[in-house]
Structure formats: C-alpha cells, structure tokens
Amino acid sequence: MEKQTVTIYDVAREAAVSMATVSRVVNGNPNVKPATRKKVLAVIERLDYRPNAVARGLASKRSTTVGVIIPDVTNIYFASLARGIDDIAMMYKYNIILTNSDDAGEQEVNVLNTLMAKQVDGVIFMGNHIDDKLRAEFKRAKAPVVLAGTVDPQGETPSVNIDYAAAVEEAVTALIKRGHEKIAIALGPLSQSINAEYRLAGYKRALNKAKLPYDDKLVYEAGYSYDAGTKLQPVIADSGATAVFVGDDEMAAGIINASVESGISIPDDLEVITSNDTIVTQIARPAITSITQPLYDIGAVAMRMLTKLMNDKELDEKTVTLPYGIVRRGSTKSAE
Amino acid sequence: MEKQTVTIYDVAREAAVSMATVSRVVNGNPNVKPATRKKVLAVIERLDYRPNAVARGLASKRSTTVGVIIPDVTNIYFASLARGIDDIAMMYKYNIILTNSDDAGEQEVNVLNTLMAKQVDGVIFMGNHIDDKLRAEFKRAKAPVVLAGTVDPQGETPSVNIDYAAAVEEAVTALIKRGHEKIAIALGPLSQSINAEYRLAGYKRALNKAKLPYDDKLVYEAGYSYDAGTKLQPVIADSGATAVFVGDDEMAAGIINASVESGISIPDDLEVITSNDTIVTQIARPAITSITQPLYDIGAVAMRMLTKLMNDKELDEKTVTLPYGIVRRGSTKSAE
DNA sequence: TATTTTCATGAAAGCGATTTCAATATCTAT
DNA sequence: ATAGATATTGAAATCGCTTTCATGAAAATA
Numbered sequence: 001m002e003k004q005t006v007t008i009y010d011v012a013r014e015a016a017v018s019m020a021t022v023s024r025v026v027n028g029n030p031n032v033k034p035a036t037r038k039k040v041l042a043v044i045e046r047l048d049y050r051p052n053a054v055a056r057g058l059a060s061k062r063s064t065t066v067g068v069i070i071p072d073v074t075n076i077y078f079a080s081l082a083r084g085i086d087d088i089a090m091m092y093k094y095n096i097i098l099t100n101s102d103d104a105g106e107q108e109v110n111v112l113n114t115l116m117a118k119q120v121d122g123v124i125f126m127g128n129h130i131d132d133k134l135r136a137e138f139k140r141a142k143a144p145v146v147l148a149g150t151v152d153p154q155g156e157t158p159s160v161n162i163d164y165a166a167a168v169e170e171a172v173t174a175l176i177k178r179g180h181e182k183i184a185i186a187l188g189p190l191s192q193s194i195n196a197e198y199r200l201a202g203y204k205r206a207l208n209k210a211k212l213p214y215d216d217k218l219v220y221e222a223g224y225s226y227d228a229g230t231k232l233q234p235v236i237a238d239s240g241a242t243a244v245f246v247g248d249d250e251m252a253a254g255i256i257n258a259s260v261e262s263g264i265s266i267p268d269d270l271e272v273i274t275s276n277d278t279i280v281t282q283i284a285r286p287a288i289t290s291i292t293q294p295l296y297d298i299g300a301v302a303m304r305m306l307t308k309l310m311n312d313k314e315l316d317e318k319t320v321t322l323p324y325g326i327v328r329r330g331s332t333k334s335a336e
Numbered sequence: 337m338e339k340q341t342v343t344i345y346d347v348a349r350e351a352a353v354s355m356a357t358v359s360r361v362v363n364g365n366p367n368v369k370p371a372t373r374k375k376v377l378a379v380i381e382r383l384d385y386r387p388n389a390v391a392r393g394l395a396s397k398r399s400t401t402v403g404v405i406i407p408d409v410t411n412i413y414f415a416s417l418a419r420g421i422d423d424i425a426m427m428y429k430y431n432i433i434l435t436n437s438d439d440a441g442e443q444e445v446n447v448l449n450t451l452m453a454k455q456v457d458g459v460i461f462m463g464n465h466i467d468d469k470l471r472a473e474f475k476r477a478k479a480p481v482v483l484a485g486t487v488d489p490q491g492e493t494p495s496v497n498i499d500y501a502a503a504v505e506e507a508v509t510a511l512i513k514r515g516h517e518k519i520a521i522a523l524g525p526l527s528q529s530i531n532a533e534y535r536l537a538g539y540k541r542a543l544n545k546a547k548l549p550y551d552d553k554l555v556y557e558a559g560y561s562y563d564a565g566t567k568l569q570p571v572i573a574d575s576g577a578t579a580v581f582v583g584d585d586e587m588a589a590g591i592i593n594a595s596v597e598s599g600i601s602i603p604d605d606l607e608v609i610t611s612n613d614t615i616v617t618q619i620a621r622p623a624i625t626s627i628t629q630p631l632y633d634i635g636a637v638a639m640r641m642l643t644k645l646m647n648d649k650e651l652d653e654k655t656v657t658l659p660y661g662i663v664r665r666g667s668t669k670s671a672e
Numbered sequence: 673t674a675t676t677t678t679c680a681t682g683a684a685a686g687c688g689a690t691t692t693c694a695a696t697a698t699c700t701a702t
Numbered sequence: 703a704t705a706g707a708t709a710t711t712g713a714a715a716t717c718g719c720t721t722t723c724a725t726g727a728a729a730a731t732a
Contacts, residue, residue, distance in 0.1 A: 005478070007718055018682040023720060033680060053454040054393045055718030058687045063390060065433070065454070074419050079409045086409070086436050095454060097401070098434035100422050118389040118401070118431060142341070226615055253619045260621070279562055283589045285596070285621040343688055354712040359690060369710060391688030394717045 006047045015043040026051055057119060065095045066306060067115030067123040071103040075224065076278040077249065077295065078126050081149050084299025085124055092307050094121070103128055112137050122306045124299075126150050128224075129192035130157070144309035148302035149293075153193050155319055158309065160302040162324040164194065164275075167291045168202030168245060171273045171326055175243045176210045178333060180271065183207075184241035186220040186232055186251060195221075199247055199275070222251060229254020237264060243271040243332075249280040252288050256331060272331040286330025294322050342383045351379040362387055393455060401431045402642060403451030403459035407439040411560065412614040413585065413631065414462050417485050420635025421460055428643050430457070439464055448473050458642045460484050460635075464560075465528035466493070480645035484638035485629075489529050491655055494645065496638040498660040500530065500611075503627045504538030504581060505545075507609045507662055511579045512546045514669060516607070519543075520577035522556040522568055522587060531557075535583055535611070558587060565590020573600060579607040579668075585616040588624050592667060608667040622666025630658050 008026075012019045017040060024032050025040045032040075043049075057063040068085055070078045086096050097115060101108045108127060112134075115123055123145045125138075130152045138145045138157050147159035175183050185203045187195040200219065207214050218241055222228040229251035236244055236255065246252035252274035256266050264270055266286050274281060274290045281288040301320055308315055328334065344362075348355045353376060360368045361376045368376075379385075393399040404421055406414045422432050433451060437444045444463060448470075451459055458480045466488045474481045474493050483495035511519050521539045523531040536555065543550050554577055558564040565587035572580055572591065582588035588610035592602050600606055602622055610617060610626045617624040637656055644651055664670065 005718090008720095009718075019719075020682060020684095020721080021680080024681090027720085031680065036680080050449070050453050052394075052718050053450075054390055054399060055687090056720075057390045058388075058394050058689085059718075059720040061687070061720095068434075072419065073409060073415045073422070074412065076410065076412065079415055082409050083436065086434070090435070095433050095435065095450065097431050098404075098422070099426070099431065100419065113386070114389075114431065117386050226618060250615065250619070257619070257621065279586065280619060282562060283586070283593070283616060283619050285593065341688090344690095345688075355689080356691080356712055356714095357710085360711090363690085367710065372710080388688050391717090392690075394719090395688075395690040397690095397717070 005052070006049045008049070008051065011040065011043050011047060011049050014047060015040045061119075062121055063119045064093055065097055065118070065120050066303075066310075067112075067118070067120040068096050068098045069101050069108060069111055069115075069123065069125045069127065070098060071127055072100055073098070076280060077276045078149065080278065080295035081126060081299035081302075084296035084301075085148065085303045086299075087296075088300045088303035088307075092303075094307075101127060105129075105131055105133060108134055109137055112141065116141055116143065122146070122310045124148050124302050124306060125157075128188060128194050144306060146302045146306045146309065149295075149298050151194050151198060153197055158305055158315055158318045158320075160298050160305065160320045160322065162291075162293050162298075162322050164198040165202035165205070167324045167326070168199045168275075169206045170202075171291055172203050172206035172245055173210070174326070175245070175271060175273065175332075176206060176212065178243075178271070180243040181212060182215075182218065182239070182241045182243075183212075184218040184220060184236050184239055184244040185247075186222060186229075186236065186244055186255065187247040188222065188224050190219075190221050195247060199245075203245060224248040224251060226250040226254040229256075230258040233258035234262070236270075237262065241270070243273075246272060246274045249274045249276045249278045249288065249290070252331075253280050253284040256284055256286070256288065267331050267333050271333060273326075274331075277327065281327075281329060284331075289329045289332040290327055292325040292327050297322060341388070342385045344385070344387065347376065347379050347383060347385050350383060351376045397455075398457055399455045400429055401433055401454070401456050402639075402646075403448075403454070403456040404432050404434045405437050405444060405447055405451070405459065405461045405463065406434060407463055408436055409434070412616060413612045414485065416614060416631035417462060417635035417638075420632035420637075421484065421639045422635075423632075424636045424639035424643075428639075430643075437463060441465075441467055441469060444470055445473055448477065452477055452479060458482070458646045460638050460642060461493075462486050464524060464530050480642060482638045482642045482645065485631075485634050487530050487534060489533055494641055494651055494654045494656075496634050496641065496656045496658065498627075498629050498634075498658050500534040501538035501541070503660045503662070504535045504611075505542045506538075507627055508539050508542035508581055509546070510662070511581070511607060511609065511668075512542060512548065514579075514607070516579040517548060518551075518554065518575070518577045518579075519548075520554040520556060520572050520575055520580040521583075522558060522565075522572065522580055522591065523583040524558065524560050526555075526557050531583060535581075539581060560584040560587060562586040562590040565592075566594040569594035570598070572606075573598065577606070579609075582608060582610045585610045585612045585614045585624065585626070588667075589616050589620040592620055592622070592624065603666065603668050607669060609662075610667075613663065617663075617665060620667075625665045625668040626663055628661040628663050633658060 008019050008022050011022045025037045099111045122143045126148050190196045222232045233255045274288050277290040277292040281290045344355050344358050347358045361373045435447045462484050526532045558568045569591045610624050613626040613628040617626045
C-alpha cells in the first residue's frame with residue numbers, strides 16, 4: 001500500500017492551469033491573478049499537496065539546507081552555539097544537516113564533502129583547529145562557509161568569535177593581581193590554534209605584563225572532558241600552582257571535584273577560572289568563575305552571516321568579534 | 337567566477353561511455369567490465385566528479401537523509417541520544433537533518449512536515465509527549481518513524497526506551513527501605529505521558545507496595561532545567577519531605593545546590609535521586625544518585641531499527657526496552 | 673478606435689542523476 | 703563453427719519542480 005504522492009502536475013490538472021502557474025502560487029510569485037491563485041490554493045488544499053523539496057532543489061539549485069559541522073553534539077559549549085544556529089536557520093526557512101566530526105581533521109574533510117554533495121547552500125563549521133587541508137577545502141567548496149566559535153588564524157574564512165586571547169589575558173591578570181605567582185593553565189591539545197595561538201598567548205601576555213616568569217611546566221594539555229580534568233588534577237596539585245586557568249568547563253569541573261576530594265580547598269588553596277560559561281559553571285560546587293561568551297549569539301550571528309553570503313550579499317565585516325566578560329563565582333576569591 | 341560543476345554527463349563523454357555506465361560504476365553495480373570500470377574511475381578522478389545527491393535523490397526516491405527531531409540540542413540527555421543516532425546513521429551512510437522542536441506540539445508537527453517535504457527516508461523523534469495530532473502525522477507520513485527515549489502509551493510507533501515506571505519504582509522503593517515516609521517527586525509537566533503515566537505511576541506503585549499513603553502535595557511539576565530546580569527547592573523544603581525523586585538531572589542539580597545553600601544537608605536532610613545519569617550527576621556535589629540509562633544506545637538502537645524499516649524489513653520487536661540500573665552516588669545514603 | 677504596455681499564463685527545456693529495456697558482445701557447449 | 707546463454711552497454715524515459723520565452727488578454731495611452 002505505497003502512499004501515493006500528489007505532484008505539481010496533479011494540482012495543475014485539477015485546477016485546469018499549467019504547472020508553471022501552480023509553481024508560481026506555491027512560491028508566492030505575484031504574477032498570478034487573484035482568482036487563479038485562489039482556485040489553485042483550493043486544489044492544493046483539497047489534494048493536500050506538498051511540494052517535493054528535492055525536486056525543487058534540483059531545479060532551482062538551492063536546497064534551503066545548510067550543513068553544520070560540530071565536534072560533538074554532547075559538548076555543551078558547541079551545542080549551545082548550534083542552538084543559536086538552528087533558531088536563525090529556522091527563521092530563514094533553512095534546515096540544518098548536523099554532523100559530528102570528533103574534531104578529527106580527516107573526518108571533517110569527509111563530512112564537508114558529503115555536505116557539498118548534498119548541495120547544501122552553505123556550511124557552518126565549528127571545531128578547535130583548522131589546518132591547511134581544511135582551509136583548502138573551504139576555498140574549493142562552492143557554497144560559503146562561516147566559522148562559529150572557531151578561529152582561523154589566517155582570517156581567510158568568515159568567522160564569529162570572542163577575543164579569546166584578550167579574555168584569557170584579563171582573567172589571568174585578575175589572578176595575578178590577587179597575588180598569585182604560580183598560575184597553571186590547562187588546555188586542550190596545543191596543536192590546536194585556539195589553544196596555542198590564542199589562549200596560551202593571552203596567558204603569556206598577562207605574565208609578561210606583570211613581569212612574571214613563564215614556565216612551560218605550568219602548561220597542561222588534556223582533553224575537553226570531565227574525566228580529563230580529574231586525571232589532570234593531581235599533576236596540577238604537584239606543580240605547586242595556586243591558581244589555574246582552564247580552557248573547558250567540564251575539564252574545570254573535573255579539576256575542582258578531584259581537588260576537593262583530595263583535600264584541596266577551592267578557592268583557598270587553588271583558584272580556578274574557566275572559559276565557556278556553560279551551565280556546568282553553575283552546577284559545579286563551588287560554582288566556577290568564568291569568561292562569559294554570548295554562546296547562543298555566536299551561533300546566531302554566524303548563521304546570519306551565512307544567509308547573507310548565500311544570497312550573494314557583501315559582509316559588513318568578515319571577522320566578527322563579539323564581546324566577552326568575566327563572572328566571578330565561588331571558584332575564585334573576591335578581589336580585594 | 338561561478339564554480340563549474342562536473343556532471344555525470346561530462347564523465348560519460350570523457351570516458352566515452354554512457355551515463356548509465358558511469359552511474360553503474362559510481363553505485364558499485366557489478367555489471368561493468370573491469371576494464372570499463374577502471375577507465376571511468378580514472379576520468380572521475382581526473383575531473384574530480386562528485387555525484388549530486390539531490391539529483392540522485394530525485395531519481396532514486398531515496399535521499400539517504402533522516403530527520404531527527406529533538407526538543408533542544410542543549411539538553412544533555414537528548415543530545416546524548418542524538419550522538420548515538422548520528423554515529424549509526426553515519427555508519428549506514430545516512431545524514432541527519434536535526435531540528436529543535438522545543439517540545440511544542442505545533443512546532444513538532446511543522447517540523448515533521450518540512451522533513452517529509454525534504455524527502456527524508458525516515459525520522460527519529462525525541463520528545464516528552466506524543467499527542468493524537470502527532471500520532472496521526474506519524475501514520476500519515478510516508479517515511480517510517482522511530483521514537484528514541486520517548487514513550488507512546490498507545491505503542492503504535494516503534495520505540496526504544498527503558499522501563500521508566502519500573503526504574504522509578506525501584507528507586508523510590510530503595511528510598512522507602514531506608515525509612516523515608518515522605519518522599520517527594522519532582523517532574524516535568526504532568527501533561528506529558530512520560531511523567532504522568534510512567535514516572536508518577538512507578539512512584540505510586542512503590543508507595544502502594546509499601547502501604548505508604550499517596551499525597552499529591554508531594555508531587556511537583558516544573559521545567560527540565562537547572563533554574564527550575566533552584567526555584568522548586570524551597571517548595572520542596574516546606575513540604576517536609578526527606579527524600580525526593582527527580583525527573584531531570586539538571587533540575588536535580590538545581591534542587592541540590594539550592595538546598596545546600598539554604599542549609600539543608602544532602603543526603604542527611606534530603607536524599608535525592610535523579611533519572612538520566614548524564615554527566616551532570618558526576619559534576620554536581622554531592623554527586624547525584626541516578627537511574628542509569630544506556631543513553632548512547634537508545635539512540636543507536638533506534639537508528640538501527642530505522643534503517644531496517646527504511647529497507648522494508650520486519651522489526652524483531654516494535655517496542656524495544658533496554659535495561660536500566662541505579663548507581664548510588666553522594667546524594668543518597670548508603671543502604672544499611 | 674488604434675496602438676502600446678503591462679499582465680497572466682502555458683509550453684517546454686532543463687536540473688543531474690537512476691533505471692528499464694533492448695541491443696550488442698562475449699562466452700559456452702556442442 | 704554455431705546456436706544459446708550470459709555478460710556489458712547504451713538509449714531514453716523519469717523523478718517533480720523551476721524558469722525562460724512566447725503569446726494572447728486586458729489595460730493604458732494616444
């Protein structure tokens with residue numbers, strides 16, 4: 001009992017008009033006599049006609065679908081951006097093809113290619129690093145690409161971010177002002193530019209300005225996860241650091257919980273500042289002081305930029321930098 | 337400088353074969369002489385030909401795309417299922433069109449329809465409630481639908497879940513065994529069957545078996561969020577309950593944090609058990625005792641079922657119930 | 673009223689694949 | 703070598719819609 005699909009042709013026949021006319025009313029083309037429009041609409045209603053988006057995509061060469069590449073949907077940070085992306089996409093009648101890339105270069109390239117094969121009108125890319133291969137694919141792609149919460153040091157691809165380096169610098173400077181001299185920094189892989197070229201750079205700048213020595217033994221590389229944090233904690237504890245800046249909220253929560261469990265008091269023995277201001281910072285105890293980012297907006301703005309690009313409009317600015325802030329919570333002492 | 341796309345026709349011409357043959361080699365059809373295949377492959381390589389998935393979809397009537405409806409990507413519980421879905425989908429070469437529904441009936445229907453218009457081969461639906469309207473749409477849809485982490489009391493739509501009622505009953509029974517007589521239960525909207533017909537039912541059964549009175553003043557309705565939890569906490573505190581079962585991890589975290597802040601000790605003054613075993617249960621302090629669910633697998637199994645359905649195969653069982661467990665963490669006392 | 677313009681509409685050509693069916697090759701077994 | 707079977711190919715129809723172009727009708731202008 002295959003369900004019968006009603007096509008534009010059926011509607012045309014029933015309404016005694018041509019397919020072209022049906023197409024016009026479906027697409028809101030004004031060149032249709034009101035009476036005709038009404039007649040067609042009635043038939044559409046009666047037959048319960050739904051235009052086939054695939055056929056439409058083939059004929060018009062626009063799929064009203066955009067691809068979204070995300071490291072992992074279960075990552076709250078990126079998921080928050082994704083929510084902003086989807087809302088704006090929906091507002092502009094686009095659908096989202098979402099694919100997890102696990103932050104793996106090869107997978108990212110694959111995924112990008114299958115997205116292009118699906119004729120997406122554009123792509124929003126989220127990830128922690130962009131290598132030459134990927135950058136080349138972006139250029140090669142015939143649909144525009146916008147980065148959300150993702151830096152491209154070359155600045156070639158349009159992107160939306162906050163000023164990570166400045167934010168980290170400010171956070172670390174606050175720590176320094178409170179008297180800390182041994183400040184650790186726990187990041188994701190230093191092979192990723194977001195860590196090496198932005199966060200770490202901001203950290204170094206803060207030390208520099210305060211004339212504090214930079215010691216790479218205080219720089220830790222781990223994964224973006226709670227478990228990575230718990231595993232890293234003993235190492236940090238051994239370093240003698242009295243404060244730590246962390247690049248990921250879940251990691252920070254792991255460090256905090258493991259610290260408390262081993263008798264280290266937060267913030268008295270160790271102050272902790274994290275990066276993303278996700279809900280995790282509120283759930284953890286003590287709650288975690290964090291750089292704040294307009295998560296939803298990063299996604300939303302990226303999607304807005306993409307819609308412009310998809311309609312061949314010029315971008316006001318290719319690299320958008322949204323404001324950040326810092327909220328103090330229980331994992332740091334109050335400033336004197 | 338529009339990027340030129342190379343079509344199957346170009347390949348056919350260059351390789352001096354017909355489009356049909358090119359199509360065959362692209363699709364791995366064995367009826368092609370090895371020599372021809374090689375020749376065509378070479379041209380494909382040289383021209384960097386990528387089949388247009390939209391055209392393919394139109395011709396073959398299969399889009400190798402499945403729709404996924406999720407209440408909110410930033411909800412860790414559903415995002416975890418989504419991850420399982422996407423992994424299996426990718427394994428079977430399907431892509432995912434992901435859309436947020438905000439758990440709103442009307443929006444869900446809309447989204448389902450636009451997905452069908454996009455000719456998805458199937459859809460996986462996640463949500464907290466299925467009303468008649470939605471159920472009717474599922475039936476009407478010409479692509480199969482599978483529910484993941486979502487109950488349909490009518491059992492009409494294939495689904496993957498755990499036995500929520502039994503799990504809650506077990507959790508509450510454990511509480512009762514530890515001597516609690518006033519046990520509160522905090523759920524999402526009771527208009528949703530997952531809450532009213534499953535969780536609450538399990539709760540009642542546990543009370544019944546223990547011959548404890550059921551008092552609807554101990555039943556709380558709130559949202560699935562951290563803030564909802566913090567707001568609900570004072571109300572629960574006033575009730576005099578000494579334990580509470582919570583239907584959502586973030587809500588549980590909110591209740592716990594607000595309790596501790598107002599001087600209530602967890603688990604000494606109030607024991608808390610939650611439902612979803614997301615990472616939140618580990619981040620919170622005390623860590624939260626929880627029903628455990630195979631989150632990833634619920635999604636993965638649902639997607640596996642969907643692939644069968646999409647290939648017109650029979651399902652071994654329409655309603656799959658995966659095993660649950662209970663992990664004790666700091667928010668409850670140890671059993672004596 | 674005759675002549676332009678402007679509107680509405682339909683015919684038909686794609687869009688880039690898949691797929692059926694018939695035709696041609698190639699292989700077997702006499 | 704030859705009929706029959708089998709393996710390879712290509713021609714052409716389709717999928718369901720958009721869009722261009724031509725045409726007749728209606729409205730505006732002279």
